[in-house]
Amino acid sequence: MEWQTEEFGSSHEGRPRALLADGTEPGPVYFDIGSGAEIPKSTDWWVYDGTLGAPEATHLRAACTCGWRGDRLYPLDWTEVSRRHPYEYDTSALYEDWTRHISDVESRSVPLPTDIEATIEDLDRRLTALADQAPLAALRAVTSLERVTADAGREAAYNIRADELTWETISKALGLTEDAARSLLFRFSFRR
Structure with a gap:
């Protein structure tokens, strides 16, 4: 689940980021699928559910690839997260935080005549x-x-x-x- 604008592309891709109880963003979760040269990993917020050795996230916040992080923290209610369809969890408030960031980026950029x-x-x-x-x-x-x-x-x-x-x-x-x-x-x- 990533948010993007055509104008700013990968410079400003947004997404929900998981936070642990101490307020830190956890590193990637690696999935051991047996032998192979590559070990799959993910930083999608829903992998931090406390299972299979992953830490359990307690909050979400909006994040952007430029390094920006939203100020607002949103409690993560795991009882509302579908294991089969975690992207259906309501992250609209985080998206709104990211769109405000994009509006700020737009306001600082050179306007077109x-x-x-x-x-x-x-x-x-x-x-x-x-x-x-x-x-x-x-x-x-x-x-x-x-x-x-x-x-x-x-x-x-x-x-x-x-x-x-x-x-x-x-x-x-x-x-x-x-x-x-x-x-x-x-x-x-x-x-x-």
């Missing part, structure tokens, strides 16, 4: 319709857009590097982790 945002939304709608009605024309349009975006991306990456911004500033402005921001700039810097 209103006219550009409207153009992108219009183009998305029109290309989707064109893909149904005239798929060859849609593919030709997408190919043209790839060229335009590659050129603009390369120019933007060059200017960002010329401005000598810190990776912290760049990543915050893009709403990405520093590694993801580096990867993005590298990708556009050498795109042809």
Whole structure:
């Protein structure tokens, strides 16, 4: 069970995280399935049920791959957790905590100019319709857009590097982790 936005992708994947009675997040639970080179492991909250050598979680909180952790702790009622379908357990409050985090990330990122945002939304709608009605024309349009975006991306990456911004500033402005921001700039810097 992971939460994700298209805009921020793996930089900000959210999920419920289990907490032990002492307030710590437990490490992965390893599953011994016999011989083999790989030992399966999991950090899904429901594996911390106190069985098969796993510690028992007492609370849940929202977490994000960027390192953010929610302030609110939610008691975990194991009598309400279905062993066959643990993902049916109500984690909506944790999801709401994570969406507030995403709203904060969005508010700190560079806003798109209103006219550009409207153009992108219009183009998305029109290309989707064109893909149904005239798929060859849609593919030709997408190919043209790839060229335009590659050129603009390369120019933007060059200017960002010329401005000598810190990776912290760049990543915050893009709403990405520093590694993801580096990867993005590298990708556009050498795109042809």
